[in-house]
Amino acid sequence: MSEVRKHNELGSRRKAYREIQQETRKKAKSTRFQDDSSISKSGSEEPISASELNKNQIELPRKRFYRQRAHSNPFSDHCLDYPTSPDSMEWKNMYPGFYDKERDEMTSQVEIADIGCGYGGLMIKLAPEFPQQLILGMEIRVQVTQYVEDRIIALREQNQHTNGYQNISVLRGNAMKFIPNFFHKGQLQKMFFCFPDPHFKQRKHKARIITNTLLSEYAYVLREGGIVYTITDVEDLHLWMVKHLEAHPMFERLSKEWEQQDKCVEIMYNATEEGQKVTRNKGSKFVACFKRLPTPEDTE
Amino acid sequence: MKHPFQIVLSDQDGHVFTSVKNEILVFNTDGQRIGHWIDPLDKSVTLKKQQEEKIKQLSEKKLKTNDETPIKIPKIPVPGLGAPPLYNYIRSLSVRNDILVGTTDSDKAVVIFRIDFSNNIGNCLCLIKRQVLPKRPCAVSQNDKVVVVADKFGDVYTVSIDLNEPVEDKALAPILGHVSMLSDVLITTRDDGKSFILTADRDEHIRVTNYPKSYVIKSWLFGHREFILSLVIPEFNRDLLISGGGDNYVLLWNWYDNKLLDQVDIRTLIEPFLNDSHLPPERFLTEDSVKEVTVSNIISYAEYFYVVCENTKCINGFKIDAGDGFKVNHIQTLTTQHSIVDITLDKLKNQLIACFDTEDEHKLLAGFAIADDGLLQQQEQSKALTNISDANECLVESRDDFYPLYYTSTLRKRSDH
Numbered sequence A: 001m002s003e004v005r006k007h008n009e010l011g012s013r014r015k016a017y018r019e020i021q022q023e024t025r026k027k028a029k030s031t032r033f034q035d036d037s038s039i040s041k042s043g044s045e046e047p048i049s050a051s052e053l054n055k056n057q058i059e060l061p062r063k064r065f066y067r068q069r070a071h072s073n074p075f076s077d078h079c080l081d082y083p084t085s086p087d088s089m090e091w092k093n094m095y096p097g098f099y100d101k102e103r104d105e106m107t108s109q110v111e112i113a114d115i116g117c118g119y120g121g122l123m124i125k126l127a128p129e130f131p132q133q134l135i136l137g138m139e140i141r142v143q144v145t146q147y148v149e150d151r152i153i154a155l156r157e158q159n160q161h162t163n164g165y166q167n168i169s170v171l172r173g174n175a176m177k178f179i180p181n182f183f184h185k186g187q188l189q190k191m192f193f194c195f196p197d198p199h200f201k202q203r204k205h206k207a208r209i210i211t212n213t214l215l216s217e218y219a220y221v222l223r224e225g226g227i228v229y230t231i232t233d234v235e236d237l238h239l240w241m242v243k244h245l246e247a248h249p250m251f252e253r254l255s256k257e258w259e260q261q262d263k264c265v266e267i268m269y270n271a272t273e274e275g276q277k278v279t280r281n282k283g284s285k286f287v288a289c290f291k292r293l294p295t296p297e298d299t300e
Numbered sequence B: 001m002k003h004p005f006q007i008v009l010s011d012q013d014g015h016v017f018t019s020v021k022n023e024i025l026v027f028n029t030d031g032q033r034i035g036h037w038i039d040p041l042d043k044s045v046t047l048k049k050q051q052e053e054k055i056k057q058l059s060e061k062k063l064k065t066n067d068e069t070p071i072k073i074p075k076i077p078v079p080g081l082g083a084p085p086l087y088n089y090i091r092s093l094s095v096r097n098d099i100l101v102g103t104t105d106s107d108k109a110v111v112i113f114r115i116d117f118s119n120n121i122g123n124c125l126c127l128i129k130r131q132v133l134p135k136r137p138c139a140v141s142q143n144d145k146v147v148v149v150a151d152k153f154g155d156v157y158t159v160s161i162d163l164n165e166p167v168e169d170k171a172l173a174p175i176l177g178h179v180s181m182l183s184d185v186l187i188t189t190r191d192d193g194k195s196f197i198l199t200a201d202r203d204e205h206i207r208v209t210n211y212p213k214s215y216v217i218k219s220w221l222f223g224h225r226e227f228i229l230s231l232v233i234p235e236f237n238r239d240l241l242i243s244g245g246g247d248n249y250v251l252l253w254n255w256y257d258n259k260l261l262d263q264v265d266i267r268t269l270i271e272p273f274l275n276d277s278h279l280p281p282e283r284f285l286t287e288d289s290v291k292e293v294t295v296s297n298i299i300s301y302a303e304y305f306y307v308v309c310e311n312t313k314c315i316n317g318f319k320i321d322a323g324d325g326f327k328v329n330h331i332q333t334l335t336t337q338h339s340i341v342d343i344t345l346d347k348l349k350n351q352l353i354a355c356f357d358t359e360d361e362h363k364l365l366a367g368f369a370i371a372d373d374g375l376l377q378q379q380e381q382s383k384a385l386t387n388i389s390d391a392n393e394c395l396v397e398s399r400d401d402f403y404p405l406y407y408t409s410t411l412r413k414r415s416d417h
């Protein structure tokens, strides 16, 4: 009984916390992410910073308030928001620091994607390494996505002086279904698949984020020479991903030597929340990286 | 009463193919039956057989024991309560030259027939291959060598048209896939010899993929907001594509250049023909629910095309104006006697043949002549079509025994709030 009560109390505390965070998120979004009309109303050219609104500085969000079921079903798609096409995607709201107001265009486009980004640790480490490139995390779980959003709002706030973290953002979406809605052909340079859900059962293998048929979609959004990064602590899944990527005519495995000199491999090894958990539990980590090969000449 | 035909299809030479439940019938231009096939694997049939078998056993036993009590008729074994009813039927048919291809629900197979039209006494259909697939096939297309089949799980397979033994279904590898149920597929070859596969899914995606290098995606055609049901490439310009489904409009594309050429409103045209059956299912019904339009068939004929919406009594005709950057003009709304379940182009007689949702067993089909200006005119029922109606032997007690003729409402994505 008391366990249940504790559980409920925690549940309502989480909810209350998240409601406050939602308010902050809304305010931050409406001032920093929105179109001119709301800005001109406030009478100033510069968007109001979130701290002016929120006397207290925005704190980094606390993860334990955003707990959610560990797995989600990638086949169900109800109430997911996604653009009708890459052209209709409004990136300026997500990366206001890379939006040229005069020309009404983005000065940079998303070239790095973290698929199933979880709590966002990878992007946060990648952000300073690729300051001029936009990095996008895609995550299917709502609350996890909100956590990452809040985390980015707080980081941008705390790093205003350096304009840090303007190049990372997160989207809630089902990457297995809607990747082509977000990215143009050849737009991406790197795609990360860090500790993807293993879906152990044979019957569920189609739910894995790396399959023969999905790889063709990843090859489509990746440019020639682009890279697929994979890491997992589940050896079975590692072998599965390697097998499928190796069998796919558009990908070629990169050598261990290549992995050793690539800074993203190192970051990926240590930066993600799941990866850190594996380290704490003294688990193994399996890495495999692949290069997107040139499109065959007799195709279009 | 007869069960309506669920599929009607015609080929270059005016042969007519129909299907009802698990049966395929083939007719010559006079409407004489020249071929037929019944899926021997239909489970609902075997269940009935089991029941008959049991009744026979029981009566024999009774005879032996001189028991006076009437025998209890065993029920047809049915899946547990709450399980959706099983309907096994031929879900799609496609014909090209002398090859007819169908899909079965019973064992989730593609069935490939060679048609011997010279055989006009016996049965012109010769089953040359039955390839079982891992998941239920939804749509097929073919060229001279292969059948391309799209399934409920989003995968596309090729099955070669030859006499080789079918492959173990577990050993089949998809040549491409969506993470969504597929609703239509086309394989097409351009004048330069390059082939492509076009696929459409429940998530409003139309995808263009190279073939045979199907791991190279050419493009996605973005423009639909709802599921897609029908893809059609007009013969007069094979770079064009007409698509429709759960949206209020039909789209005209240049699929090769990934250009949306025109959007044609269907809703306004079809509005007077909608009824309560077009409202969302009760569970999702609210005060401001609107009636839902579903384009179920698109038939292309020269620069004209004809659109049929699910469970409506009309056909809308359109003309593609090639001189005007490919704009589409509405030319006609023709009211029909009954709702159209399926429709096909009979090139030999320049007519559309529709199968009706009707209880009138002599008029299961209707012909609509196409004039030079593309306008349709309903014809007196021809002898040929009467013959075909009469050849349907699928008897049912009442409408309630019809297989679902309109099932797309389950394809529409809905949320409870």
Ligand SMILES: C[S@@+](CC[C@H](N)C(=O)[O-])C[C@H]1O[C@@H](n2cnc3c(N)ncnc32)[C@H](O)[C@@H]1O
Residues within 6 Å of the ligand: A070, A072, A074, A115, A116, A117, A118, A119, A120, A121, A138, A139, A140, A141, A144, A173, A174, A175, A176, A177, A193, A194, A195, A196, A197, A209, A272, A273, A274, A275
């Ligand atoms: C085990 S976690 C790993 C998270 C993160 N990459 C890390 O290493 O910490 C896998 C994540 O993928 C997300 N995910 C699973 N399927 C997805 C899909 N189809 N689209 C987007 N995200 C997905 C899950 O919600 C989950 O957060």
